Amino acid sequence: MAVDKIPENETTAVVVAAEGGSGAAPDRLEAALARLEEQANLQTAIARKRLFYTRLGAAFVGAAAIALVWMAGQVLPQVERTLNSANTALATVDIVAQQLANSDLPGILENLDQTLLEGRESINEASDALQQVSEIDFEGLNRAILDLQKVLENPLGSLVGGFRKN
Secondary structure, eight states: OOOOOOOHHHHHHHHHHHTTOSSSOHHHHHHHHHHHHHHHHHHHHHHHHHHHHHHHHHHHHHHHHHHHHHHHHHHHHHHHHHHHHHHHHHHHHHHHHHHHHHSOHHHHHHHHHHHHHHHHHHHHHHHHHHHHHHHSOHHHHHHHHHHHHHHHHSHHHHHTGGGSOO
């Protein structure tokens, strides 16, 4: 709203009337006073609106500040826990890295390779032994044992009786 300006001649009339001058007509004085009162009422209404909107803005700013403080109170402990977890994980990674740096990986791999080679040789030897055992003629061996038993049971075998079991 635009504030109407009081015409200069009315302001002069108000000043002259206030000083007790006789040049001002009572109607003009009343009109000037009415306009001044209107302007004062208008300025008061505008000031009240400004005050209302200022208070409303302050309330919104206060609510936003409270919300930010609450959110910071909720988020900061979680951020702190996350950072502590990250620090613990990094410390563990450092320990593992130091252990790996201190270990003799080439020596360990060489020993493992040597052990695997020895294991292969043992498996090959066991395989050869199994093959030799599988090549034994058990039927022929059983026949030879029976033949030997028959020889020990004949009369000539009685001379060698001390070798027989009772």
